[in-house]
Amino acid sequence: MSPARLRPRLRVCLLLLLLLVPAARGCGPGRVVGSRRRPPRKLVPLAYKQFSPNVPEKTLGASGRYEGKIARSSERFKELTPNYNPDIIFKDEENTGADRLMTQRCKDRLNSLAISVMNQWPGVKLRVTEGWDEDGHHSEESLHYEGRAVDITTSDRDRNKYGLLARLAVEAGFDWVYYESKAHVHCSVKSEHSAAAKTGGCFPAGAQVRLESGARVALSAVRPGDRVLAMGEDGNPTFSEVLIFLDREPDRLRVFQVIETQDPPRRLALTPAHLLFTANNHTEPAAHFRATFASQVQPGQYVLVAGAPGLQPARVAAVSTHIALGAYAPLTRHGTLVVEDVVASCFAAVADHHLAHLAFWPLRLFHSLTWGSWTPGEGVHWYPQLLYRLGRLLLEESSFHSLGVAGPGS
16 A cells, blocks of 8 residues: 555544543543642733734634625624623623624633633623624724624723733633734634534534434434434445434524435535535446535535435535524434435535544444433534544645635534
8 A cells, every 4th residue: 555545544543542542531520530630721911912823813723704794684694692691791882782792602702701701800800892893893804793703801991901811812712812902802703604614514403314213303303322314335225323413502593505406306404514425427326426515516416315215316406505593413323314315424524424434433432332321412522523623633724624714513
């Protein structure tokens, strides 16, 4: 075997070795017996005009590209959610409540930061001076126009705290933090679309799968242990056990890619970074269809759909986007499933379905040994998040879904 072909296999082996021991132990309940408690890490304040990470705000390594202004009358206004956290003071000088509106990702990071501020300075609260901007007060293509940026201070307006406040914002998970002026710290986050690409791919709550009993049920009603229609390695239909949910967020609005086919007609919504199987002509055997990001599927290509009998190709007639409620990403033992009668992978963010299926082998093994009675919770499972971070160290950038961000699911 040539060194070029061997290298990816070595990366996979290393990835699995890294995941097997520290991942399971590090996410266990409590401290490992006999281990030493690490001293708390000292937080270093950001210097004036410093930003973290040390790249421009609208690049892939930070908050990503500007996607367009959100107005109250636009369809994307549904992406914004109000923040009524009593531990945060909103300046709201316009008296419209605009500063309270933000994306869910921004809201989550802001709420986390509010706790850190109170812990760091008892009696002091986080203060937001600028949030979503609908009046054009910021520079062109500002992320404030998308509800993805906030300008913050402390409630006592003590400027000596702002450097450490910026560091606390970094620790709270903001994707870009800038100690922009003596009067405030600027923080921003990735769009919901690019953030989802980092952690995996999902289907909307109402998307239906077929159980072994023949019943069709929504993904929101599926539970671990259910056997759903999937595709085996030989390209034939099979029923595969649902092991866990890699992502399960019933109340989250997401932007989905909608793939519509003809002959036979099917309609599947899934996140842009999710993988499904395509071919350029209908004569390809099902087992030879290649995994493709949903965002890269084009009209005229073919996807696999459930027919009678077996699986059959269907020509893609149209591709569009749609906002829907819920984000569900089940993992089956075979790594595939049939949703709305269209065959899809269980994986996202990384272009290689077979590599992803191999990398999730420890999770399937652990489930078989210890997790048979696992009850689905909400949010993204820790394993795909860890896998994504390690994959970034071991794989080329071209292996990941970029989602068109200038300068993985879900």
